[in-house]
Amino acid sequence: MTESVYMLIQIGVIALVTAALRFLPFWVFPEGRKRPQIITYLGTVLPYAIMAMLVVYCLRNTPVLGPTHGLPELIAVLIVAALHLWRHNTLLSVxxxxxxxxxxVQVVF
Incomplete structure (x- = not known):
């Protein structure tokens, strides 16, 4: 087989796996069936936990002992929180x- 055929097979497998993963929740939990309590709980808790992990991941290399002492990062995080509390608009906040x-970073510090 040529390289093009291998690439087409790879793309097909990737597409099938992606589609299967997208449809998996609908197959496992059909509309008429009651969801387990743990799934409902995870659906309410995980978004906040993921956001907290993303904030920690983004701020993990902040130079607290550097010349700016992490002030630009702190101010930006406070601005994001204030904008989100004020307008409840994720795109505006980000x-x-x-x-x-x-x-x-470019002008002040």
């Missing part, structure tokens, strides 16, 4: 925090 951080 965009506002990113713009704030870039202005602070």
């Amino acid at each position: 965009f506002g925090g990113t713009v704030c951080y870039m202005v602070l």
Whole structure:
């Protein structure tokens, strides 16, 4: 087989696995069946846990002992939190925090 055939087979397998993973929750928990309590609990708790892990991951290399002492990061995080509490708009919060951080890093600090 040629390299093109191998690539097409790989793309097909990737597409099938992706589709299967997307449909898996609907196959495991059909509409008429009651979901287990643990799945409902995880559905309410995991989004907040994932967001907390992403914040920790993003701030893990912040130079607290460096020249800026992590102030741009702290100010940007506070701006994101304030924007989200004010407007409840995720895109506005992320965009506002990113713009704030870039202005602070490029102009202020």
